[in-house]
Amino acid sequence: MTIEQYLSQIDQGVILLTPPRQRFLQWRRSANIVIIDGSSGVTVIDSGGTSLGGLLTTTMKRLYGNKDSQVYCQHTHGHIDHIAGSSRIVKDLGGSIYASRDAVPYVLEQTPINMNRERPHMVVSFRELFSAPAWFVNGVIRLSMGKGRQLSDIHLLEDDPDPGETGFRPIPLPGHHIGHTGFFNDESGVLVAGDLIDPRHKMKPVLTSPSSKWSEMKNALETVVALQPKTIIPGHGDPIVGRAEVSSSVQRAVKTLDDSMDYVTEFIDSRPACLHDLSQSMIGMGIGPGTVFRNMFIHSILAELLRECRVSSHDEGRNKTVFTGS
Numbered sequence: 001m002t003i004e005q006y007l008s009q010i011d012q013g014v015i016l017l018t019p020p021r022q023r024f025l026q027w028r029r030s031a032n033i034v035i036i037d038g039s040s041g042v043t044v045i046d047s048g049g050t051s052l053g054g055l056l057t058t059t060m061k062r063l064y065g066n067k068d069s070q071v072y073c074q075h076t077h078g079h080i081d082h083i084a085g086s087s088r089i090v091k092d093l094g095g096s097i098y099a100s101r102d103a104v105p106y107v108l109e110q111t112p113i114n115m116n117r118e119r120p121h122m123v124v125s126f127r128e129l130f131s132a133p134a135w136f137v138n139g140v141i142r143l144s145m146g147k148g149r150q151l152s153d154i155h156l157l158e159d160d161p162d163p164g165e166t167g168f169r170p171i172p173l174p175g176h177h178i179g180h181t182g183f184f185n186d187e188s189g190v191l192v193a194g195d196l197i198d199p200r201h202k203m204k205p206v207l208t209s210p211s212s213k214w215s216e217m218k219n220a221l222e223t224v225v226a227l228q229p230k231t232i233i234p235g236h237g238d239p240i241v242g243r244a245e246v247s248s249s250v251q252r253a254v255k256t257l258d259d260s261m262d263y264v265t266e267f268i269d270s271r272p273a274c275l276h277d278l279s280q281s282m283i284g285m286g287i288g289p290g291t292v293f294r295n296m297f298i299h300s301i302l303a304e305l306l307r308e309c310r311v312s313s314h315d316e317g318r319n320k321t322v323f324t325g326s
């Protein structure tokens with residue numbers, strides 16, 4: 001194995017580490033990692049999943065071993081496939097860890113999924129959303145994603161937005177998960193976007209958490225339109241390169257967001273429906289892959305419609321929540 005096969009240069013001093021293709025079901029077990037050589041140290045954006053093992057710190061030592069560089073690790077959000085490598089960055093490289101205030105509890109904890117934190121955002125039962133009982137889902141996620149080592153110390157991006165002086169500034173891009181943040185370099189036009197849109201799945205907006213927020217995702221995409229990036233490095237999949245390509249990709253994501261919202265609204269206006277009914281009829285709308293991710297996307301729409309009182313819901317028992325137009 002050579003480390004070089006996982007590395008590609010995106011811009012001057014900006015390297016993308018694409019993790020080996022280890023998957024579980026449809027889930028890439030490690031997110032992309034971006035390594036940036038700054039004026040006062042090396043900054044790593046996201047630290048990958050448990051499946052990465054020591055690849056990140058070995059790479060860092062290979063690239064910067066002879067320099068006595070300070071290492072900073074900034075996180076886009078607190079999902080385990082993006083943060084599990086942080087404890088090694090602290091231990092092996094003496095690095096400091098950064099996250100936005102809202103993402104801090106998740107990054108510190110390093111658990112694959114914390115249902116106590118996700119549940120208050122859910123508008124259907126666990127079983128209905130995941131098509132399986134909680135104990136089963138938790139077990140499968142823990143087995144497939146592993147668990148990171150809990151961190152003891154973390155810094156706030158809000159206090160120190162660019163400790164390594166890379167020229168990349170944090171841009172709040174919530175929607176996918178609480179506190180989700182992108183990093184943008186105004187000069188080069190490179191946006192490290194985290195889980196915003198997914199090039200592997202037709203640029204789908206990544207609404208894949210029980211707590212994902214449709215309206216925040218909409219705002220985040222508008223923020224990106226205004227930034228006019230030249231390159232987007234997504235959390236998973238290949239970079240999107242060139243202004244025209246970036247613009248059409250973001251437009252495509254916005255269209256998926258709007259079309260699916262319109263579809264759900266019209267469906268529920270015409271007849272009462274449960275998540276399962278909607279999910280079945282929305283296969284092929286590019287909001288997968290698979291039932292659970294599709295459910296999660298539709299769930300974020302239903303939660304938005306409930307918040308805006310555009311639908312009402314009642315629990316019919318047997319894990320069936322019925323939504324009615326109001």
Ligand SMILES: [Zn+2]
Pocket residue numbers: 077079176177195
């Ligand atoms: Zn994520």
